[in-house]
Amino acid sequence: MGQIIKGKPVADAISEELTKEVVELKAKGITPKLTIVRVGANGSDLAYERGALKRCDGIGIATQVVELPEDIIQEDFIKELKKVNEDKSTHGILIFRPFPKQLDESVIKYVIAPEKDVDCFSPVNVAKVMENDSTGYAPCTPSAVIEILKHYNVPMKGKKAVVVGRSMVVGKPVSMLLLNENATVTICHSRTQDMPKVCSEADVLVVGIGKAKMIDSSYVKEGAVVIDVGINVDEQGNLCGDVNTGDCTEKASMITPVPAGVGSVTTSILAKHVVKACKLQNNL
Template sequence: MGQIIKGKPVADAISEALTKEVNDLKVKGITPKLTLVRVGANGSDLAYEKGALKKCEKIGIEAVVKELPADISQDKFIEELKKINADKTVNAIMVFRPFPKQLDESVIKYIIAPEKDVDCFSPVNVAKLMEKDMTGFAPCTPSAVIEILKHYKVPMKGKNAVIVGRSMVVGKPACMLLLNENATVTVCHSKTTDMPKVCSQADILVVGIGKAKMIDSKYVKDGAVVIDVGINVDESGKLCGDVDTEDCESKASMITPVPKGVGSVTSSILAQHIVKACKLQNNL
């Protein structure tokens, strides 16, 4: 039976280190500050927001929510975002996506200040991720994947890593982060031929495809480490991942659960990025 590797110990270790860093900043008269920008009141946004605010409060980061009406025009949204960009007291901005249809992400992503963009919305931070420029910010969820692997001492150097999914939210940035750890990376997607065969050669299998329990044991190599990034609701109304955990447990050496896996680390990564942004802006 594979070891179920939970996110909480990882999140706790990150939070503990950050609390000390924030205390040290406060001694210098600096308090890191996040503004969460939310359009409307989408349920998943509200759930993430609640967790992020709680995490920030625990660590000592100031966090505020800028709630904008669901029917806000693009010009008005950009005006509000520019105000937050210009606010010297704000170190970090996270904008909830996807947007309602009247807002064009391909325009707005060029407006957010890259140095405050702690979830890799700006193309500047995407480029920094590609170049391994450590002044940039990778998206929080794939960063959480790497932190889990490091915390549980999973070797990445020279290992075969397979990612299922090629989104800009998880798949593509996870690919770059694993390459930065010197893994050999393959990305699978809906057009991949014989996906079970490709996945079953992975030492590390990262799944973020958005299909409940799609990955079963035939996709998993004996002894592989399986990281499930998916969040779905199954037929009985329970949260589940993209991996059929029970079926894969017997083959995997380690496997993350859903819930209580990758998702529980993301708000700690967000906090880590806020502190990093604050330090960079204060030349620390």
């Protein structure tokens, strides 16, 4: 029976370390600050925002929310974003996406200041993830996957890692981060032939495909570590992942649950990136 590895101990360990760093920064007269830019009031954005504000508050990071109207035009949005870019007290910026239809992500991603872009929206940070450049910011969810693997001492070096999903949100960046940890990485997607066979060869299986309970035990190698990044709602209206956890627990050595898995670590990573940004901007 596999061990259910939860996100909370990982998040708590990161937060504890960050709290000490923030105390040291404040002693130098510097307070790290996160500014969240949100268009409208989407329920999932608000839920994540509440978690992020609570996490930052607990660590001692200052926060600000810039809420913009749902029907804001692109020119006005860019004006508001430039104000946040230029605000000396803001070290990290988080912009909620996807945007309403009138806003063009492919233009806006070039406007956000890369050094303040703590969730990898700017192409500059995407490139830095590719190059394994430590001054960049990988997206928070893929980074949370790596933090969980490290916290639970899961070896990655030389191991076979299979990532299910190729989105820019999870699949591609988590593949790069695993590669940066010297894993041998295979990416599966909707056109992959015989996906269960490919997945069942993985020592580490990371799933982010957006289909509720799609991955069952036929995809899992005996003793593999399974990380479920999916967030779905099942027929009963309960939150569930992309992995059928009950079925896969028999074969996996470790498996993350949904909820209480990867998602619970992402706000700690966000806070970690804000502190890192603050240090870099103050040449510390």
